[in-house]
Amino acid sequence: MLTAFLFALTLALSEPPAATPPSIPAAVFIEAMPKDAKSASWVKKNTKQGDTVVFEAKIGGRAEPFVKNRASFMVADRALKSCDEIEGDTCGKPWDYCCESAESKKANMLMVQIVDASGKLLKCDANGVHGLAPLAVIVVEGVVASVDDKGNCTVDAKKIWVKPAAKKS
C-alpha cells in the first residue's frame, strides 16, 4: 500500500520529459562538395517546382539573412559582389549586398530552408550551425519548393556543403 502510494506520488511530482527542441539534422551537412553545381540565378531561371537542384551560393542578401528561430536563410549568386569584395568598401554588414539594385537582388537571390519530414519549416536557428554564417559559401542539393516569375524562389535543402573558412595567416 505504502509502496503504491509512494509510486503514485513520485509519478505525480515528477516533471514530464522536456520535448527535444527541433534542430537541423547533422546528416544535412556533408563533407564532400557535390559536383556540377549551378548558380543561384540559373536555378531561378531554369527550374520549376519539384525539380532537384544543386547550386553554389553565398549566404547574404539582406542585413539579417537568417530568419530568427527558423531554419531558413537567404543566399546570393556568387556572380554578385558582396561589400567585402569591393575594394575600399567599409560596409558594417558586408553580406547585405547594399550596393546591388533591387532588380539585381531579385534576379540573383533565393531562400534556402530546411524542412521536416512533413514538409514544415524547422523551428530553429540555422545561423552558426555547422559553419552556416553570413558570407559563408555553400553548395546546396535540394528540391525547388516554389518559384515564380516575380523573383521568388525557395529551395528545400536536403544536403548542404559549407566551404571551410580560409585560415587567417
Added chain:
Amino acid sequence: MKLLPFDYAIRNLGRSPKRLLLVIGGSALVCTLVLGSVAFSRGMETAMTASGLATNAFVVGSGSEESVERSEIPPSTGSILAASVDGLAMLAGQPAVSSEIHTAMPVSLVDAVSAEDAPPVLVRGFEPMAFAVHPQVRLREGRWPARGSDEVAAGPEALAKVPGSALGSHVAIAGVPFEIVGVFEAPGTVMHGEFWMRLDRLAQLTQRTTYSCVIAALGTAEIGDVDAFTSSRLDLESIAMTEHAYFAQLAEFFAPIRLLVLVTAILISSGGVLGGVNAMYAAFASRVREVGTLQALGFSRFAIAASLIVESTVACVSGSLVACVIGLALLDGVAIRFSMGSFGLAVDPSSLLAALLAGVLLGLLGAIPAIVRCLTLPIPSALRS
C-alpha cells in the same frame, strides 16, 4: 556622540517664514522641472509600449523599419500574407490582417484663415479589420467613415491639434474638405492623436499606389512564420517584426529627445538650485553665533552639521512634496502632441520618486556651503561674529 534634538532643526525652520517659503518654493520649482522631464520620458515610453502589441506582426517596406510613414509595400501584401501564413487570428472567418496607410498631412478647419500654417497630423487609412488588430481603439461618438466618402474619424488629441474642430465640423486635409463623422479614443497610445479615414480614400487623396504597412494578429502563428514569409517574398520587398518591437525601436529612436528634455530641465533648474542654495546659505550664515554657542555647549561639529542637514533636507523635501502635488494635479495626463500622434505626461511612481530624490539631493547639497561657512570658524570668532 550627542546629537541635537530633531525638533530643534524643525523649530528653526519656522524662525523666518519668508525664507522658508523661498526655500520650499525654489525646491518645488526644481523638483517640478525634474518631475516634468521624467514624466515626459515615461509618458513617451508608455505610449510607445501601449501602441504596439506583441501579439501583432508588423510588416513594412525593407529599409523603413524606423519609420512606417516612409514605408511603401504593394497593396497585395496583406492578402498574400493572409493566404500564406497559417495560424493567423481569425475574425468572422477572415484572417485578422489590416492593410494601412500612415501619413502626416496638414490639417486645418475648412474656413481657417491660414491653412498654410496647419500643423501636420498623422492620418491613418484603415479598413474594418483594423479594429481586430487595434483593440485599444473604441468609438466614442458618431460613426466610422464610410468607404470612398469624404469623411474622417478623429482622436481627441487630433481634434485638439486643430482648434475649433469637433464632431460634425469640416476639416481640410491637404486642402480637401472632410467631415468629422466620429470621435474615437485609444487612451495612452499614439492613435489617440490621429485622424482615420478609409484606406481607399486616403490612397486616392495621396495619389499612392502602395500601402504603408500590414498589421496581422498572430493567433497561433509566430513572428518567425511571418518573418520567413517576408524573407521568401523578394517581390514584396518587406520586412516583419512584432508591432511591439517596432514601437520599442521607435522609443529608442526618440531617446535623444528624452535626454535633451532631461538635460534642459536640469539646466533650467540649476538656476533654482543656486537660488535655493543661496537662500539656505543666507539662513545659516546669520546663525554663526548660535552655531558657535552650540559648539561651546559641547555639541560636536558633526552633530551640528547633521542638524543643519536635517533642517535643509526637510525644507527641500517639503518643496518636492509640493512638486508631487503639482505634478499629480496639473501635469499628469497632459497631452504632448507631435507629428505622429500624441502621448500624455505620465506622473507615475518613477517620476514622483525622481522628484523626491531631487528634493533630498537639493537639501544635502544646499546645506554644504552653509555648513562649511559656519563650522570652519574657531569658536571664539564664531561667538564674536
